[in-house]
Amino acid sequence: MGKTTAEKIFASHLVDEPFTGTKVLRLDVVMCHEITTPIAIADLVARGKDRVFDATKIKAVIDHVTPSKDSKTATQAKMLREWARRHDIKDFFDVGANGVCHALFPEKGFIRPGYTVIMGDSHTCTHGAFGAFAAGVGTTDLEVGILKGVCAFREPKTIRVNLNGTLPKGVYAKDAILYVIGQLGVNGATDRVLEFRGPVVDAMTMESRMTLSNMAIEAGGTSGICMPDMVTVEYLWPFIQNEYSSKEAALAAFSQWRSDDDAQYERVLDFDLSNLEPIVTFGYKPDQVKPATELAGTAVDQVYLGSCTNGRLEDLRVAAEILKGRKIAPTVRGILSPATPKIYQDAMAEGIIDIFMEAGFCVTNPTCGACLGMSNGVLAEGEVCASTTNRNFMGRMGKGGMVHLMSPATSAATAIEGKIADPRKYL
């Protein structure tokens, strides 16, 4: 019987099975940011275990609040910074070089098909886009990961999600994943891996696949995995060209991690996305979704474009195409946070930043700040934000605030009108 990607990764990384159903895996990458890691560091120090299992496999970034906004966040940053220095963690990204973790780490080439990855951040599932098993964990799992390079998981069952057809103009990966979450429900994939397959995924860039995988957790999924293919090879080529004689050789090596044709799935879901419309959330759960046309006219106070879901260059390009030569509504605050310094620079070189600024957007440095209401764009009581982020819980972006999740294109159209708008009329 064949195996799924997740089963292959579990089998190849198995360190121990202390009890039936629990697998302890060897970790290839442990990622850290300054919100959930400092307590892990403090606890390791307090226990007399201030060690790291392998400094080359630990990647760290200050991204949630950066530059620090007050004494407390400055202390968190300092703890992470000093720990990285103390243990000679070379892949540490501080102010000036830092960006949103799940955009920055793939951009640096830290992920490979077949890898196991954890981070104290629920959207770590993003890295599954590379054919890796990547999962968000809490601080204690992170602490054990830092100390021993292992993590325990229940072997997840896999739900195969076939995205068939082709995405229509004006409809993107974000709309596809919002639609899938709407179908699955917010706990439809708990303790499950979502395996994204089909012609829609095959046609996607790595950036779009990361958008898809990023939101697997919003259906409760442990990881959201895409099959490694030539698109994966092309993305990683600058980082692997010394390891493989050709792209074809890399593809052959990566293909071992693809699910076998006769792999067994818990469920197989087929969705034809050929007639999908732009999708927007309307409530306080990411499975509460409607076509943008049904919510058109809903007034918003703020439009936020950024985050580990949609702060990448292709997202900025799509929005800029809509914003070019136009102004955002005077009733709206537009905020753009390019997800990494490279994205920021590339967007400047392409004139995209100019387009945003001429349209009336405020452009911030790369940070997670607004997405979870920690800095750079917190909402006031009763305010509404149209956002390209991944989570619309009540008060997520600030106490008493409301969030509508949507694609970068829909957010750009919404910024222009000051009300939720269908982007297709601007394309």
Added chain:
Amino acid sequence: MKAFGGSVLFLDRSDINTDEIIPAKYLTEITKEDLQPYILEDLKLPGFDPKGEKTKAARVVVSRANFGCGSSREHAPWVFEVNGITAVIAESFARIFRQNMFNCGMAAIELPKEKIDALFAYAGTAETAISLDVETQTLTVRGAGKEETISFDISPFDKALVLAGGWVDYADQKY
């Protein structure tokens, strides 16, 4: 043998998320104890007061499906712990929250809907208490002159973590 128990806080809603349990603005704290005043601060539920006596007295939380969804923040179990709550009983949990509870040596117990309904039948009565024995996998609920004992399933690994008091020492000894 590790036993949990005491006064019950009933939270009658599914999908209670980690932002409601501890808002992100408090994630700048670097000790668990500093989280103590902010428990469930953003949870809007009819009749529920995060600063009320019931919250202060609570040792066990009973809730519905998909409890603890959202963020990976272990601050959510921690804010329970520093307020004296060391067990949550629900129809189901989000994976990361559930694991965080066990990793800290606390209990996240799943019961089928009808058993959760049976627990909620006690919700109106004052002085409802639940005692929970992880070793024997049973819990006893008492209130309004009634008492009943309910058995529950727990994975052997999660049970071992609760009995060991958490994952860090367990892992450091073993791996």
